[in-house]
Amino acid sequence: MAVPYPSSSSSRSHPFLSHVYHTSFHHHHHHNHPSLVLFWCLVFSLLSPLALSSSSSSSSSSSDSSSSSSSHISLGIGETEGTKHDLHQAILRDEAVARLHELGQVSDAATHLERTFMSPASIRAIPLIRGWMEDAGLSTWVDYMGNVHGRVEPKNGSSQALLIGSHMDTVIDAGKYDGSLGIISAISALKVLKIDGRLGELKRPVEVIAFSDEEGVRFQSTFLGSAALAGIMPVSRLEVTDKSGISVQDALKENSIDITDENLMQLKYDPASVWGYVEVHIEQGPVLEWVGYPLGVVKGIAGQTRLKVTVKGSQGHAGTVPMSMRQDPMTGAAELIVLLESVCKNPKDYLSCNVQCNEDTVESLANSLVCTVGEISTWPSASNVIPGQVRQRNYSLLCIYVFSLLVL
Ligand SMILES: [Zn+2]
Numbered sequence: 244m245a246v247p248y249p250s251s252s253s254s255r256s257h258p259f260l261s262h263v264y265h266t267s268f269h270h271h272h273h274h275n276h277p278s279l280v281l282f283w284c285l286v287f288s289l290l291s292p293l294a295l296s297s298s299s300s301s302s303s304s305s306s307d308s309s310s311s312s313s314s315h316i317s318l319g320i321g322e323t324e325g326t327k328h329d330l331h332q333a334i335l336r337d338e339a340v341a342r343l344h345e346l347g348q349v350s351d352a353a354t355h356l357e358r359t360f361m362s363p364a365s366i367r368a369i370p371l372i373r374g375w376m377e378d379a380g381l382s383t384w385v386d387y388m389g390n391v392h393g394r395v396e397p398k399n400g401s402s403q404a405l406l407i408g409s410h411m412d413t414v415i416d417a418g419k420y421d422g423s424l425g426i427i428s429a430i431s432a433l434k435v436l437k438i439d440g441r442l443g444e445l446k447r448p449v450e451v452i453a454f455s456d457e458e459g460v461r462f463q464s465t466f467l468g469s470a471a472l473a474g475i476m477p478v479s480r481l482e483v484t485d486k487s488g489i490s491v492q493d494a495l496k497e498n499s500i501d502i503t504d505e506n507l508m509q510l511k512y513d514p515a516s517v518w519g520y521v522e523v524h525i526e527q528g529p530v531l532e533w534v535g536y537p538l539g540v541v542k543g544i545a546g547q548t549r550l551k552v553t554v555k556g557s558q559g560h561a562g563t564v565p566m567s568m569r570q571d572p573m574t575g576a577a578e579l580i581v582l583l584e585s586v587c588k589n590p591k592d593y594l595s596c597n598v599q600c601n602e603d604t605v606e607s608l609a610n611s612l613v614c615t616v617g618e619i620s621t622w623p624s625a626s627n628v629i630p631g632q633v634r635q636r637n638y639s640l641l642c643i644y645v646f647s648l649l650v651l
Pocket of ligand 1: 410421422457524
């Protein structure tokens with residue numbers, strides 16, 4: 244990606260920038276999960292054209308299985324009087340929302356939602372999600388990275404599967420829709436097909452996956468779950484440790500999941516076995532509500548760069564060092580932050596293109612670049628001391644590029 248840098252034409256004097264040293268330059272790119280904004284109704288509407296056979300003649304023959312299946316669910320509605328529409332609403336809306344609330348209560352903390360990779364709450368969530376998958380007619384299993392799968396095979400048809408999923412882990416103090424919506428909506432959509440007796444009509448396998456890790460809260464390493472299935476997780480990642488020194492491998496073993504280098508490799512899905520991937524996700528921003536749209540289809544994906552920046556200056560006494568003799572990294576950091584905001588508000592004023600960059604790139608960045616300084620700390624952090632150094636964390640640039648939609 245193009246790193247925003249003041250172009251020569253608009254370079255300005257920032258004396259404090261000369262004091263900036265990148266002492267630790269953590270620089271990793273990763274992609275956020277591919278979808279930001281969709282709702283369960285979209286999954287349901289997608290399932291019909293994508294995964295179901297177009298034959299409509301079987302709808303009458305399916306009424307028997309429909310009534311027999313519906314006797315297995317207790318939704319508080321009349322099992323015989325309820326119309327199909329009511330039944331669908333009861334599952335897609337009422338039951339799905341109830342499950343979102345229920346899963347939202349499965350937390351490691353009493354006061355907020357927190358469910359990190361292989362934590363006690365995550366372990367409790369597994370049988371809950373599995374039970375819902377089985378209720379929808381899916382065969383379930385938990386893989387070596389703790390991902391929960393529920394799959395239905397077609398009677399005939401393609402072997403290429405439609406995967407639908409999202410993450411079951413959360414950030415700290417998470418919203419209950421984040422991740423859970425994509426899991427529960429997929430299960431609910433398939434449950435409706437089961438009740439209608441249409442699971443047998445699928446023209447390809449459909450697999451719901453609750454990914455064990457997307458957020459990377461515990462191991463500071465995102466996408467442990469999905470990276471393993473994509474076959475892009477290095478074996479060395481199993482050795483990464485959390486704050487208490489427990490490795491990914493140990494965390495899995497504590498829960499009777501015997502991950503080894505070999506079975507990590509075996510988790511990889513052959514791309515030829517996957518027909519497509521769909522993820523429903525709550526929008527984690529204000530845009531849809533602001534423009535008044537109930538849902539949107541994602542056409543881009545966010546690439547992220549995180550930097551840790553240390554601004555060094557000269558430590559000194561706040562009462563005795565004259566202003567003219569100061570090299571105060573606090574004010575330098577403040578200027579840097581303001582500059583960063585300016586760069587990201589008006590990237591066109593700062594970007595210079597190299598070979599890999601053209602006008603479209605600049606235009607795309609101008610519409611989508613976001614930057615955040617999320618954390619700042621000073622040393623020695625005393626009110627009467629000019630700091631010696633200031634460290635900014637999560638100085639991140641989020642560039643949204645246009646990639647293809649929803650492909651695993
Ligand atoms: Zn999410």
